[in-house]
Amino acid sequence: MGSILSGAEAASLVRSLPGVDAVGLEARAAGLGTRSVKKASKAAAIDMAIGMIDLTTLEGADTPGKVRALCAKAVRPDGDAPPVAAVCVYPSMAAVAAEALKGSGVNVASVATGFPAGQVPLEVRLADTESAVRSGADEIDMVINRGAFLSGDLERVFGEIKAVKAACGDARLKVILETGELVTYDNVRRASFLAMYAGADFIKTSTGKVGVNATLPVTLLMMQAVRDFRRETGVQVGVKPAGGIRNTKDAIKYLVCVNEVLGENWLSPHWFRFGASSLLNDLLMQRQKLKTGNYSGPNYVTVD
Amino acid sequence: MFEYAPAPESVRPEIREHYGLFIDGKFADAEDGATFKSVNPSNEEVLFTVAEAGEADVETAVAAARRAHETVWGPMSGTERGKYLFRIARLLQERAREFAVAESIDNGKPIKETRDFDVPTAAQHFFYHAGWADKLEYAGLGADPRPLGVIGQVIPWNFPLLMLAWKIAPALACGNTVVLKPAETTPLTALMFAELCAEADLPPGVVNILPGAGATGAALVDSPVDKVAFTGSTAVGRAIAKAVAGSKKKLTLELGGKAANIVYDDAPIDQAVEGIVNGIFFNQGHVCCAGSRLLVQESIAEDVLERLKDRVATLRVGDPLDKNTDVGAVNSAEQLERIKSLTEAGSDEGAESWQPACELPERGFWFRPTVFTGVQQSMRIAREEIFGPVLSVLTFRTPDEAIAKANNTPYGLSAGVWTEQGSKILWTAERLRAGVVWANTFNQFDAASPFGGLKESGYGREGGRQGLEAYLDV
Amino acid sequence: MSDRLRVKKTYKLYVGGKFPRSESGRSYAVTTPDGTELANAALASRKDARDAVGAARKAQGPWAGQTAYLRGQILYRAAEMLEGRAGQFAEELEAATGEPSRDAVERAVDRLVHYAGWTDKFASVLGGANPVAGPFFNHTKPEPLGVVAVVAPQDDPLLGLIDALAPVIATGNAAVVIASESKPLPALSFAEVLATSDLPGGVVNLLSGKVAEIAPWLASHGDVNGLDLGGVEDAALAAELEASAAETLKVVRRPGRAGASLDLVRQWTEYKTVWHPAGMASAAGGGY
Known part of the structure; x- marks a missing residue:
């Protein structure tokens, strides 16, 4: 949806949000992290998590061959394991991915807007976005202008997101807050609302390219933000933690958070994603362990 | 699901x-x-x-x-x-x-x-x-x-x-x-x-x-x-x-105690809700310092209650030995009777009771997490220690009124205060007649911290x- | 001796900053140890005790809310006033006890000065920050109990009174004191010292009369938080008063030796511990 607010209105609303108590937030996240998910529910959670992965390769060394290999794995990760949600690539690889994934039901997600720093002129970022969409991207993962945000120019951040949203056309827009660079929880909450007011379809934690990426407390905070946003506006927005989620145990903690904070409405790939690469193989090995009773090894799943 | x-x-x-x-x-x-x-x-x-x-x-x-x-x-x-x-x-x-x-x-x-x-x-x-x-x-x-x-x-x-x-x-x-x-x-x-x-x-x-x-x-x-x-x-x-x-x-x-947990309109709201839940449902509410009286500023009461009920609905009540259980069994038949009789008094006196729709085991001593709204200071559920998973919700309009209601009890064990404003925390903590005051947290204990009423x-x-x-x- | 008729002093109670007679209209004769009549003192009733508790309760919050520095200055002011009237008090004490008393007055002045210096120190001496195992700032501070009823010592009518009273008010409590039953006059005169020392009315309330008559009403009073039985000489009465105070869980000091001044300061305070999260508001990981 497009925004119904002006930049000034959005900035003012965002500045008046109540604060976040860091200790309380982290304690709640830690509490949710103690849930013990076993047996049948674990098997179901693993398959759910696989289906929510944006299988990602964002390297300077990416080639069409590498992307095709990843797409093949995305569609058929391992035996009867479900396909992942999307393959996430640079705009230059979007066409390759679109070709490889055609008819598979797996979406093409492309980062855009001068990923990961976003430090290029707005027209370049918009052109980047349009090019990715033209190349067949179903989803656009944009980065926000952290410099503008941290300097207090919330209206500018809002305007840029709105412009990118317009450039997306039918593609769904994931707005990367780069929470590791926003540093405080209060900033994360403000940025979450700002992005949602500007028309984000998803809010996403991180690029995976900075020191601190997705954490459970940050993601929990963003979940609380989308929950509150829906209560306030009726509009549902998705959440995507990205970077640093490498194993099944962690992934299940995130699912527990979705389950207990957002509930059933968000428990689908349409509303929740994991931005990850190595997570998939750990999920697949755990899946094999549940089936056979034996621990699996890295040679029993494919490298890509 | x-x-x-x-x-x-x-x-x-x-x-x-x-x-x-x-x-x-x-x-x-x-x-x-x-x-x-x-x-x-x-x-x-x-x-x-x-x-x-x-x-x-x-x-x-x-x-x-x-x-x-x-x-x-x-x-x-x-x-x-x-x-x-x-x-x-x-x-x-x-x-x-x-x-x-x-x-x-x-x-x-x-x-x-x-x-x-x-x-x-x-x-x-x-x-x-x-x-x-x-x-x-x-x-x-x-x-x-x-x-x-x-x-x-x-x-x-x-x-x-x-x-x-x-x-x-x-x-x-x-x-x-x-x-x-x-x-x-x-x-x-x-x-x-x-x-x-x-x-x-x-x-x-x-x-x-x-x-x-x-x-x-x-x-x-x-x-x-x-x-x-x-x-x-x-x-x-x-x-x-x-x-x-x-x-x-x-x-x-x-x-005993009948602690007030004061939530001001500028509180960190989600953490406050966690604090309310932890304050009264920790250990089935069998806690002398439980935050059994929620005093919430009237201007945000509706919002807080909605969030609170959503949160309480996710509490898992049941087998104490299940690692995912949040609320276990009431300790004895006798205590269960006391909780029942006081909550009945709450309903009789006109407070409105709310409980999540959770299933309880057939055997044993169980009581659903309970939130009473519309509670007045004069009701038994606002004055007597229930020692169970039962929260009484009252509202206040001004900080002075919050203090007056919080201190209006013969007990003085603990209290809670939630606001993002540091000076308001200190002002409130100073005036609360309680041995332990938790600001923006609740039910914290430590060997290095003196506890008592x-x-x-x-x-x-x-x-x-x-x-x-x-x-x-x- | 001149022919002039001496103007005799009327000794009244000290309640809420005023000097009323007993509401009962009763009084009793106070004599020297050898039986010479000195004056009549008001014989306080249970209603006087009740009024005194009411006055104390009203005064206590604002008194505790004053800065510790100001409380210290007021106690020091009381010492100054007592020193200035040392001669009068020496005479009154000597009349009451039959012993030379200049020294006792001077010690009483010094004791007030001692407690004047405690007001802004006991909180840091008794309290402090506690290193809890979590992301919290945790701080403990002694606070006044509220209203403390004091049965002052019987044989040491000024110094004993000040020893009992000073720690109560230095810490921000308000006091209701039953003066020495047979030697109440120095205490009642001391009320005049307090009344002229900028001590807010009601912080100290002094009653003269019979311990056995008044003390039970204070021991059982629901709005009294502490009870000092230091001046109760009848062990059975002390036990009864303690049991009565137990009904509302008052803090009780039993008859017997008084400890060091810090112990008395601690006696009429209780600790409040405040917790506050101290985690860095960090989304950049590992806030603490």
């Missing part, structure tokens, strides 16, 4: 069929042969039988403690005493899971809490106080603090092992010996602790454990101890204070440097 399969804790401690009294380093039956049964409150099955101490046993135990104090523990250097306590702390840590499971089985509280809170905090109390044993002259209580002698201690059923640790660790660190009576419905971990004392080679008579009910406690209070330390109801505390009146016995009391919540502190006062003659 994402359902969690049962996740039962697999460790099972060895629970004997019968336990004796622990006197002078040995287990023995009561002189009159009396016994009682301990029941698992989550399924009403009998767990074991245990000897019930009578007057004669109290006399024997106090004499043993006196002997141990005069011949061994009193003369021992602080350094050596401390080493025994460190050793106990370590043994508790080593056997933490067994204790956690035993506590959950005997008490009904969730394994999540015994594992992550009760047992580790109990071990911390021994570790903390161990370090005081050879530093008492630096505690700021006088240059030559002396032990009091023999301490009679009576503890409640809500945190059986932790309350034991709160009582025994400082008493022993200060050079006293103890005779402790655990609550009649939860003697198990105290008896396991007795075994642990023997394992630690603690000299006989330093710790004596006498299971029993009210009569045993009364006999202990009346016995020739030098000091009585009690945690429990205000009614019993009052009776004990009367019983020791005119004697030389010292007394500290940690009694004002007014009818008792006197004396447990924990921290200030807690040593209760066990020293300065």
